Amino acid sequence: MSIAANIVAAYRTPAPVMRRMLQAGQREDRALAILVMACVLIFVSSLPEAFRLAESDPTVPLAARLAAGLFAWLAIMPLAAYAIAALSHIVARTVGGKGNWYSARLALFWSLLAAAPLWMLATAVQAVTNGPFATAIAALALAGFVYIWMGSLWAAERPEVTA
Secondary structure (H helix, E strand, O other): OOHHHHHHHHHHOHHHHHHHHHHOOOOHHHHHHHHHHHHHHHHHHOHHHHHHHHHHOOOOOHHHHHHHHHHHHHHHHHHHHHHHHHHHHHHHHHOOOOOOHHHHHHHHHHHHHHHHHHHHHHHHHHHHOOOHHHHHHHHHHHHHHHHHHHHHHHHHOOOOOOO
């Protein structure tokens, strides 16, 4: 399946999508590419907010806001994602998970990429309005990410999935 079709399928049932991805074999380059794609999309989704803030508060120039966002999403977030994935694997092991480090990483990285369209929607709405509707869309994006991540992590930590 294509990435777009997998994203749509992950909103319905994330576990089968994760199982298919794990059956493709352990490929760290693929996992890293998924993480980088997710981080780039999330950075791009932050651009409307950066433009709005630079216009409303000119004390911090737009270039500084963009540089900080780029550094955060393409340098800091990948490192944090590896740490979060390791922590999620450790927690899963304490409750009986049988996956491996790679499957936990792939579950988190894939969930970030799959939730990126919701994140883009939430930041676009927030760039236009900061009312309760924007908050509801942001909550929906967070719920979508958590749903996909937990479903993916559940599939990744099942004993029959990993080798």
